[in-house]
């Protein structure tokens with residue numbers, strides 16, 4: 513991509529009222545734009561990061577046999593009334609409800625358990641049809657009073673939500689463990705260290721659930737954990753009398769963190785309340801064991817910036833960077849230099865490497881370098897009068913630069 517074509521260009525000033533690092537850098541570097549509190553436009557750079565995060569999630573979930581689909585976001589009251597959640601006061605606090613011209617009531621979805629259960633109920637399921645594993649990437653809505661953490665807490669945000677339906681608790685828990693492993697692989701590939709933390713199910717279930725948390729000094733959650741990695745609980749269920757790890761006896765520590773994923777073994781609650789059953793070997797109705805699993809890709813993008821940045825800007829992990837190489841052309845008024853940069857740009861693309869080429873002629877080297885640091889692509893490659901027949905290569909997360917020829921560059925990246 514030619515940076516001269518890119519919209520929008522970087523901004524020098526932090527956006528007013530920005531408190532979170534992800535808010536400041538993602539806006540200044542041109543990844544997101546705020547429409548209103550808790551509501552964000554994904555600009556082209558941001559969209560590329562989200563697509564890469566989503567693709568990693570998609571590849572890992574497909575390996576568990578899950579199928580991708582897309583569900584509607586506007587739901588009729590009747591379906592939510594069947595589970596009892598339409599009138600749940602805690603749900604009422606976070607769900608947007610609205611009426612149409614005929615006074616019929618609807619909500620904007622913050623989750624899809626009821627809709628998936630309703631879908632299953634239309635297909636006269638037998639034990640042979642189960643398990644069923646369905647997932648989607650879609651917008652979710654939450655009526656947040658305060659939405660101050662940049663893109664990490666939104667009124668409207670992206671979620672990957674997976675739902676699984678089973679004939680038995682054993683089969684549900686087996687897949688639940690499989691998804692837990694799959695999530696760990698997803699976050700590893702994205703470049704995030706996560707802790708699996710036991711938590712209360714909130715508006716979803718009475719059972720204990722699991723959260724995937726990233727340690728982050730600016731995080732909203734407090735985690736009680738053992739440094740040996742065998743115990744972690746969040747604030748809501750943690751017993752304050754517990755000062756030593758119940759597994760190994762080490763001292764329990766606390767840390768601030770941010771939730772990036774959660775998994776809920778819901779059990780038969782939704783099946784029984786909504787009267788959606790499967791037929792067993794004897795043709796008898798049996799309740800469906802149900803579980804749901806979420807990851808917030810926009811929130812993941814936010815936490816990546818909170819974890820990977822310095823005082824100059826973002827430092828993207830390679831797996832999710834919008835481009836791999838930031839090609840900076842200097843002295844472009846010199847035709848020989850200009851054609852050398854253009855040739856390098858084309859050759860990198862031929863090799864299948866994603867390149868952002870800063871081809872602007874009226875911008876000083878200092879400003880181009882500052883923009884490259886702010887945007888945070890993994891490799892900066894400079895071509896100028898000074899670089900001769902070599903390329904000046906610098907990794908965003910390292911201080912030193914080196915001079916390489918094209919073949920050496922290819923090997924390096």
Ligand SMILES: [Zn+2]
Pocket residue numbers: 738739740741742743757758759760761762
């Ligand atoms: Zn321990």
